[in-house]
Amino acid sequence: MSEIVDPQRRGFLTRFSKPVSAIRQAPExxxxxxxxxxxxxxxxxxxxxxxxxxxxxxxxxxxxxxxxxxxxxxxxxxxxxxxxxxxxxxxxxxxxxxxxxxxxDLQPTFSQACNNYLQIECNQCQQLCPQAAILVEEDELPSLDKAKCTGCGQCCSHCYIGVITMQFVP
The missing domain is CATH 3.30.70.20 (Alpha-Beta Plaits)
Incomplete structure (x- = not known):
């Protein structure tokens, strides 16, 4: 006796199996x-x-x-x-x-008391960042390339005026 397969039923099951397999592949x-x-x-x-x-x-x-x-x-x-x-x-x-x-899971944040922002030339954090994740432009707050930053805190510990704080970023 041959069994007849309903193509609509097969499509129904396939539609729901794709999201389930996608969940299995993405690590939680x-x-x-x-x-x-x-x-x-x-x-x-x-x-x-x-x-x-x-x-x-x-x-x-x-x-x-x-x-x-x-x-x-x-x-x-x-x-x-x-x-x-x-x-x-x-x-x-x-x-x-x-x-x-x-x-x-830490990243530096820069206070507006930063010397460079106050037009006093300083780029200590940029020079000491081992990942080159900090960019200091004239008269601006330093900017952070979050993709490069490892959260090591070297910038923070070498800022002689203490305007860098390390923030937890879960």
Whole structure:
């Protein structure tokens, strides 16, 4: 006995299978709750893997990793991250993994008290940015190329008048 296939039914099923397969292909990304050290895995996985042991904190030569609420967090208030990956090497829990993008979820913002904006020549942040992510034009606030910025904080720690702050961008 041969079975008759209804072409309209086949089209109906195909129409609904395409969005489902697209969802399967797009990785789900959980927004960060805190700025994490370089090479941190997705936030949902990070909060499960990081056991707050402090090995990354001890390995950090710049002292910018702290343990808060049992999880590693990066704090660039007093120093910059050199992106040396010593924290990644020290992490036994695989919450920091070398295959993950090194960028930190922080970006500099520039106050209107910037010397260059006040017509006092200064381009210290531009010169010291290892990624060439900052552009300083005469008498203007510095501009940031967000695609190049790794969030390391070198611009902030070298601004001698303290007009650069690092903002968390989840």
């Amino acid at each position: 990304v959980t927004p960060r709750e805190q700025p994490r050290p370089p090479c941190a895995v997705d936030e949902a996985l990070f909060t499960r893997l990081c056991d707050g042991c402090g090995l990354c904190q001890s390995a950090c030569p710049n002292g910018v990793i702290e343990i808060q609420d049992g999880l590693a967090k990066i704090n660039l208030d007093y120093n910059e991250c050199s992106l040396c990956k010593q924290c990644v090497v020290a992490c036994n829990a695989d919450a920091l993994h070398d295959s993950i993008n090194i960028a930190i």
